[in-house]
Amino acid sequence: MAEVACTHCNLTFSEEIMITEKENDKTLSFCCKGCQGVYHLLNAEGLDTFYDKLGETTLHPASPQSDDLEKFDLEGFQNKYIRIDEDGLHEINLIIEGIHCSACVWLNEKVLHKTDGIMEASINYSTNKAKIIWDPNVLKLSRIIETIRSIGYNAYPYDPKLQEERATKTRRTYYTRILVAVFGSMNIMWLAVAHYAGYFSGIQQSFKDILNVAEFVLATPVLFYSGWIFFKGAYYGYKNHIVNMDTLVASGALSAYIYSIYAMLTQRGEVYFDSVVMIITFVLVGKYLEVLSKKHAVDTLDSLMGSTPTEVTTVKEGVKSLVSIENVIVGDVIELKPGEKVVIDGDITWGEGSFDESSLTGENEPVYKKQSDNILSGSLCLDSVIHYQATKDVSNSMLTSIVNLLEDSLSKKPRLEQLANTISGYFSTIILIIALLTFIGWYFWVESFEQALIVGISVIVIACPCALGLATPMATLVGISIAAKRGILFKEAALLETMAKSDVLALDKTGTITEGKPSVVKSDIKENFDPSLLHALVSTSNHPISKSIVTYLEEEYENLETLTLENIKSIEAKGLHANYKGQALIGGNEKLLQASNISVDANTENTLFFFAVDNLLIAKFELTDTIRKGAKEAIKNIQDLGIKVVMLTGDHEQSAKKVAAQVGITEVHAKLLPGDKAAIIEQFHEEGHVVVMAGDGINDTVALASSDIAIAMGNGADIAISVSDVVLLDEKPASIYESYKLSQRTYAAVKENLSFSLLYNVVAVPLAVMGFVTPLVAALSMSLSSLVVVGNSLRIKRLKFKNKE
Amino acid sequence: MSENIVVLMIGISTLLGAIGLMALIWAVKTGQFDDHSKFTDAVRHDNEDDLQDAAMMQAKKKAYKEKMKQERLEKERNYRPAD
Numbered sequence: 001m002a003e004v005a006c007t008h009c010n011l012t013f014s015e016e017i018m019i020t021e022k023e024n025d026k027t028l029s030f031c032c033k034g035c036q037g038v039y040h041l042l043n044a045e046g047l048d049t050f051y052d053k054l055g056e057t058t059l060h061p062a063s064p065q066s067d068d069l070e071k072f073d074l075e076g077f078q079n080k081y082i083r084i085d086e087d088g089l090h091e092i093n094l095i096i097e098g099i100h101c102s103a104c105v106w107l108n109e110k111v112l113h114k115t116d117g118i119m120e121a122s123i124n125y126s127t128n129k130a131k132i133i134w135d136p137n138v139l140k141l142s143r144i145i146e147t148i149r150s151i152g153y154n155a156y157p158y159d160p161k162l163q164e165e166r167a168t169k170t171r172r173t174y175y176t177r178i179l180v181a182v183f184g185s186m187n188i189m190w191l192a193v194a195h196y197a198g199y200f201s202g203i204q205q206s207f208k209d210i211l212n213v214a215e216f217v218l219a220t221p222v223l224f225y226s227g228w229i230f231f232k233g234a235y236y237g238y239k240n241h242i243v244n245m246d247t248l249v250a251s252g253a254l255s256a257y258i259y260s261i262y263a264m265l266t267q268r269g270e271v272y273f274d275s276v277v278m279i280i281t282f283v284l285v286g287k288y289l290e291v292l293s294k295k296h297a298v299d300t301l302d303s304l305m306g307s308t309p310t311e312v313t314t315v316k317e318g319v320k321s322l323v324s325i326e327n328v329i330v331g332d333v334i335e336l337k338p339g340e341k342v343v344i345d346g347d348i349t350w351g352e353g354s355f356d357e358s359s360l361t362g363e364n365e366p367v368y369k370k371q372s373d374n375i376l377s378g379s380l381c382l383d384s385v386i387h388y389q390a391t392k393d394v395s396n397s398m399l400t401s402i403v404n405l406l407e408d409s410l411s412k413k414p415r416l417e418q419l420a421n422t423i424s425g426y427f428s429t430i431i432l433i434i435a436l437l438t439f440i441g442w443y444f445w446v447e448s449f450e451q452a453l454i455v456g457i458s459v460i461v462i463a464c465p466c467a468l469g470l471a472t473p474m475a476t477l478v479g480i481s482i483a484a485k486r487g488i489l490f491k492e493a494a495l496l497e498t499m500a501k502s503d504v505l506a507l508d509k510t511g512t513i514t515e516g517k518p519s520v521v522k523s524d525i526k527e528n529f530d531p532s533l534l535h536a537l538v539s540t541s542n543h544p545i546s547k548s549i550v551t552y553l554e555e556e557y558e559n560l561e562t563l564t565l566e567n568i569k570s571i572e573a574k575g576l577h578a579n580y581k582g583q584a585l586i587g588g589n590e591k592l593l594q595a596s597n598i599s600v601d602a603n604t605e606n607t608l609f610f611f612a613v614d615n616l617l618i619a620k621f622e623l624t625d626t627i628r629k630g631a632k633e634a635i636k637n638i639q640d641l642g643i644k645v646v647m648l649t650g651d652h653e654q655s656a657k658k659v660a661a662q663v664g665i666t667e668v669h670a671k672l673l674p675g676d677k678a679a680i681i682e683q684f685h686e687e688g689h690v691v692v693m694a695g696d697g698i699n700d701t702v703a704l705a706s707s708d709i710a711i712a713m714g715n716g717a718d719i720a721i722s723v724s725d726v727v728l729l730d731e732k733p734a735s736i737y738e739s740y741k742l743s744q745r746t747y748a749a750v751k752e753n754l755s756f757s758l759l760y761n762v763v764a765v766p767l768a769v770m771g772f773v774t775p776l777v778a779a780l781s782m783s784l785s786s787l788v789v790v791g792n793s794l795r796i797k798r799l800k801f802k803n804k805e
Numbered sequence: 806m807s808e809n810i811v812v813l814m815i816g817i818s819t820l821l822g823a824i825g826l827m828a829l830i831w832a833v834k835t836g837q838f839d840d841h842s843k844f845t846d847a848v849r850h851d852n853e854d855d856l857q858d859a860a861m862m863q864a865k866k867k868a869y870k871e872k873m874k875q876e877r878l879e880k881e882r883n884y885r886p887a888d
Contacts, residue, residue, distance in 0.1 A: 049854070087873055113858055119866055135869060176830050183826045187819055206808050214815045 007051075008035035008152075009059040038152045047110055053103035059152065073142050081157040082141070085133070089119055092141065094130045096123060098153040108153060115139065115147055130155070174288045177226040181281040184222035185274075188215050192274045205267060212264040215273040223257055227280045229287065245283075245469060248428035252460045253279050259457045269454055275461050275778050282786050283469035289477045312336075312343060315387060328390055336386040342377050346388040353384030383570055423754055424468055431765070435459040438769045459768040462778050467757030467785035472497075472750050474793035479746030482797060487730040488739045495725045499709050499739065500747035501690050505638060506681060506703070508695035509649035509659055512713060513733065514625040518545055520552040522622040529618050531556070534611050536563040537578055537587050545609055546576070546587075548623055575609075586612045593617070625659075632663045634733040639664070641740060644689075648677045648703065677703035694736055711736060749796050753789045760785045 003012045007028045018029040019036055030036040042048050083091045099105060105123045108130070112121035117138030123130040132144060148155045195211050197203075230253070233246030253276050260271040313335045314323045320335060325343050328334065333349060336342060342355075354366035357379040366382055369375055375388060439456030446452060476493035483490055490496060507513055535553045538546040553560065565578040565585070575588015586592060590600050593610050598617055600610055611619040635645055646667040649656050656670040669680055681703055684691045693700070693707035704710035704724055712724035713731045728735045764781055767773055 087870070089869075110858065113862055119869060120862070172833060175833050179826060179829055179833070183822065187822060191815070207811060210808060210811050210815065214819070218819070 004029050006031040006035050008039045010054070011058050035152070038150070041150060042107075045111070045114065047107060050103060050107045053106060054101070059098065059104070073140055088136075089133050090136045090141070091131065091133045092157055094132065094148075094155040094157050096128050096130050096148065096153055096155045099123075099128045104153070107151060108148065111147060111151055112144070115144070118144070174229075174284070177229065178281075178284055178288055181222050181226035181277065181284055184218045184226075185277045185281045188218050188274050188277050191215050191218075195271075195274075199270070209264075209267065212260075212271050212273075215271060216261065216264060219257065219260075219273040219276050222277045222280055223253060226284055227253055229284070230280070243425050243428045245424035245428065248424060248431065248463070249279060249283050249469065251428075251432065252463065255457050256461050259453065269450070272457070272461060272778065275782065278782055279461075282782070286470040286473040289473045328393060330390055330393055332390050333387055334390060336381045336388065338381055338383050338385065340381050342375055342379050342381060344390045345377050345392045346375060346390040348373050348375060348386055348388045350387040351384055353386055354382045356380040356382055423758070427463075427468065427758070427761075431460060431463040431761075434765060434769065441769075442771075455768070455771050458771075458773040458778065459765060462764045462768045462773050462781065463761055467760060467789045468754070470786055470789045471753035471757055474790050475746050475749040475753055475796065478793050478796045479742055479749075483739060483742050486735065486738055487728065487732075488735050488742070489727040489729060490739075491725050491727075495709060496743045496746045497750065498690070499692060499726075499743035502692045502708060503643055504684050504689040504691045505643050505645045505736070506648050506677075506684075506691060506693045506707065507635075507645060507665070508693075508700050509647055509656055512628075512694050512696055513631050513647070513659060513663060514627055517548060517625070518623040519548045519626045520621050521624050521626070523552070523556075524620040524622075526618055528613075529611075532561040532563055533580060533583075533585060533613070534587065534619070535560045536565050536580070537576055537585050537611075540565070540568050540570070540576065540578070545623060549587075549609060549621060552621070583613050584615070586610075625655075627659065627662055628731070628733050631733040634737040635663050635665065637737045638740060641744070643740070648672055648680060648693075675702060678706045681706050711739070745796055749793055753792055756788060756792065757785060 004015045004018055005012045006018065007030060009031065011031060013031050015029075018031060021028045021030070021036070028039070030039065042050055081092055085091055096108060099108070105128075109121055109123055112118050112132065117135045118132060119135060120133040121130065134141075134144065145155055191211050191214055195203075195208075195215075198208060198211075227250070230246045230250040233244065234250035237244045237247050256272040256276045256279075260273050260276070263269040263271050312323060312325060312328060313320050314328065315333045315335050323332075328344055334344065334346065338353075348369060348371050350371070352368070352370035354368050355375060356366050357376065367379075374391070375381075375386075435456045438459050439452050442452035442455045443449065473493065476496050479496050480490050480493055531553050535550065535557075538549045538553075540546075563580060565580050567577070567579040569577045575586065575592040577587075577592075578585045586596060588610065589608055590610065593600050593612060596612070596615055598610075598612055598615060600608075600617065600620070609621040609623060610617060611621075639645055644667070645665050646669065647656060647660050647665045648669050649672065653668075653670045656668050660666070660668045669676075672680070677700065681691050681693060691707045692709040692711065693704050694711040694713075695704055696713040704712065709726060710724035711726045711728060713728055726739060728739075760781070764773070767777075
């Protein structure tokens, strides 16, 4: 069985299943109709140079997309995502899925450019975000999405105003200021070389004046344009009676600057312009590094968010129409198809089926609902078509009220003060006091106003906030990038510190400690078992239990044949029924088999699935929610670090205790509603603990918002991700342990950096007080201290993780 | 060395540097630095085809602007307030 690569997507498959074609003595093989279609489309459009550019990179096979294109043209959709500019053109931001390399970006841009009516299509190579401007009279948005899908990619819109725009703007402002600051510093430095040379070997006053003026001209924009950020921060601190680092930087730079102007004009003493710009540049770079890490996190999160449903199908007098959710009123009848998420609360009027309420309650057992039962927004309709009447409009539905609750609690979220801020607060005050005392002391001793001023200023200058300013950002940046490489996304640098200080970890059970999906743990197979039969039967259903049987069969058995069954019926809350060549197949729980008069043994705490052919029991499977791999070791490691681990769950006591015993957790709180979880965390707060909470569903979000650090699983509910501070992209419990270790190591590095800079000051300030500090010494010590801090932060990279899985 | 020469030297070099800085700031403001991979990868896609493509897009934009202007003129000409 030779392996052959698909001509379009470059993935290799065995030769027999490929679709082959002959084209001018070339044999083309395709893995599926999708790839074949895209290949011919590209050739027809003259875009086959794509394959040269693609080279060896593999793509996803082009799969036909679901038929939801009309929603892109709805008014509600337009208001939310589309912007209209002054020429009347429409503009939208999309995230394009399936991009693997620059060739894919090139292809998408080319195809969009060729489409009539598209004025501009630019795609960002690194973030896969596309900005498209088009003429609404010529082209509709749904057509644009269709075009992108026709070449094998998918696109969905995101709202840039939420996070990205702000992050980009902040980054750009910082970047420009840094450019100006760096330009200023570099130029002043070569001027300063001349200055220092003159200091040692003598220089004519006239030349010194020229240099002074030149440095002044360069330093002014740096101080006022780039340093504006510090003045703002210092002003804010002054208004709130806080002395922070911005105060120190602003006062140090400003006083050095004013003194240097004085020295320049009176032609006495030395100018300190080079110190001024260096302070500004170094500390600004530190701040910029922090902003940079935030933007990166935001980019990744935007692509995780996906799209939330914004419209539903309503049935009015037999006519089905697609309506945006804001326009649905109480009493409207809504049609729900299998696999769709419920957006509006209501009562069932026609049909019955199972609903997955795991994102609300955490239980992965489907709940069966029939006529006149209430269904809640946030649950997922599993297996049948349902018509239900809305009892609340969208703004009052459960989902929206949870979201509102969240936004309220977000503002009350406790934030621990950073160590650096505390230290720099004291530090700044002390230095200012020392400078003042020095000035007074010298004035009385030497009776020369100028000299006293010089010495006083030099104290402030040498106190150099550079090292202090770089201490935290450098270390946290390195920490965050290491975490990102291991699939742990910290949204903000400061979180590393908070996490290092925590001593309690609260874990959600379903979806965090466990996989959240049932899987087969025991199988009891009697004679005549044909796996292909069962496989064909359970493949017809979307129920979590059926899906796990499918996975189990595919793992255990090879050569599963695809069989066509007839009379496929799914019986709600019981199972499946089908016929194959005259045999009657039944698969389901004990209730289904009892209905067919087959007696079974249903005595176990696990979920059961039976398979019977022609009323004869063939196989019995026991399923349970499995613990995630590595959970037990991770929890033990975390406990070894001295952190208390507790389990909070909405599930019942028995299953909670069972899982807790398996992973080694002693404190268990079960049967909790979302509000109860938050209450327990509040209790921990009152006892003085710093709480980290890990969860994945909507039922966890209120608790996540009230904890000090919230960790969300990458595949959890969108809301959980947006509320959390840390997102685990690969969902391994070991990552929680790694983030603990990483945050503690980074915090240690921050403390080392801070103590070094303090030590340096303890040595330097007395020197300044005694009058030994000259511009040369000041400048040198500044650079040196900053370099040491940077070097020490890079040491974090050497942190080794044991048991790398 | 007289002072004038020194002033001249410093002045001109700083000016040249400042021009470079302005160009850089302009590039940042128009968003050219937002995309790190495009910056390096785009060199690969810089052949005649792509230039044609870019020219076509520009022509499209111009045609659209012309059309809009025409439509606006038409509207103004045909504007008859209700009696």
